Amino acid sequence: MSVILDCNSIDISELKENLTMEYKNDNAGIELLLAHLNIEDIISAVEILYPCEESSPGASFGDGLSQEDMDENEETADSLTLEGTPVLDSVRYGAVSHLLSFVNLISNTPPASLKHLTEEIGVLLNKTDMAIKEGRYRIDVDVFLFPWKLTYRSPGSGHVPKGSFGKVHLAQDTKTRKRMACKLIPLEHFRPADVEIQARFRHENIAELYGALLWDRTIHLFMEAGEGGSVLEKLESCGPMREFEIIWVTKQVLRGLEYLHSHNIIHHDIKPSNIVLMSAKAVLVDFGLTVQMTEDQYTPRDLRGTEMYMSPEVVLCRGHNTKADIYSLGTTIIHMQTGSPPWVRRYPRSAYPSYLYIIHKLAPPLEDIAEDCSVTMRSFLERALEKNPRLRSSAAELLRDEAINPPREDQPRCWSLDSALGEGSHPLLRQHSQLPDTTQDSSLYSCEDSAHVRSLYVDLGALAGYYNIVRGPPSSEYG
CATH class of the missing domain: 3.30.200.20 (Phosphorylase Kinase; domain 1)
Incomplete structure (x- = not known):
């Protein structure tokens, strides 16, 4: 820091001599310098050169800014x-x-x-x-x-x-x-x-x-990436899912719901597009409508969810609890079985633009359960789609249901590309080895090619890594 001194009060030659002295250490030098300086003289000199002006009313450090500007900046x-x-x-x-x-x-x-x-x-x-x-x-x-x-x-x-x-x-x-x-x-x-x-x-x-x-x-x-896409995407590309696949997905969803419900959290939007498939598990996504209850039930100010999958009590808007997610899971299983949401086949969208009244009056949609549904799965759905939420089974109860706990020899097995890559004789591996390196068409195989391919969730990231299908920076306009 530079300081301007009063030459009349301080011996400049003496100060210069002291400032140019070489000290053995910094502390000793500072102490010696301060001993030869009159601090009062320095303060007086500063006051003469920089007089303190009395602040006028309203003046502040932020001179030139309006009070509104200053408040906005502070906020x-x-x-x-x-x-x-x-x-x-x-x-x-x-x-x-x-x-x-x-x-x-x-x-x-x-x-x-x-x-x-x-x-x-x-x-x-x-x-x-x-x-x-x-x-x-x-x-x-x-x-x-x-x-x-x-x-x-x-x-x-x-x-x-x-x-x-x-x-x-x-x-x-x-x-x-x-x-x-x-x-x-x-x-x-x-x-x-x-x-x-x-x-x-x-x-x-x-x-x-x-x-x-x-x-x-x-x-x-x-x-976390669900590189196999959502259940909805699988349904729209390959049609209805087989029961062992449905069992596997249902068990994964119930585990997630059991955890959420144990914390009094309602997801509010369980449906095929919000269940994402990975190599070895399925996960729930989209928590924008989720609510954590502070009481025994939640009374919304507006409808939360997607019409075809809503429970009757949600449509009624008089209060509901975590059991609403269980009903939505039941309707989602119907969609996985048939390839269509409940109600849609019997009540076409063209004639019934809103399903709220139908759900209120006709729920549950047991008529929409697939004809080839097993006896145990039908019983499971009846428990999940019970109209009275008090009688409806919880996630923890359904996890113990016979329908999703088949004998060990019948345990569901869903393929992933990661597992397929380990089997050199797998037809999918041979098919991909002859693919052109392009991003123009990422639909790499037809669902009609083989029974194994129809049940395969493809790990897109693994495809990019193993076969370098995606090359170069992405387009500025994402698809």
């Missing part, structure tokens, strides 16, 4: 801080509490404050597989996003339509090669509820959330 500064640490300036690793604080701050921050961001901001929970570089996790540089295209081909149709649980892409970290799902939500449509339950509650059958970041006015939610 914005507060909203851009997470537990005393700036968070809206980079991407960083954090705990669940940091992630939840981040998404709440994003929701409460005025959009104008987020409009001109030049870098990604966010919190990542996965420190092992997501490599942050100097506070950056750049889309299409540090992580690639690929259009989500399944390898099923629907007989007589083109590509499988995308799932209904959001604009989801297959993501891959460029350093660790970790494959993930990335759900893109426009900032104006984002709600903390989209993240909260999935971040706070961890279970094998709930898609694990890896982190969230904001870029280009879009929230990117990174989570």
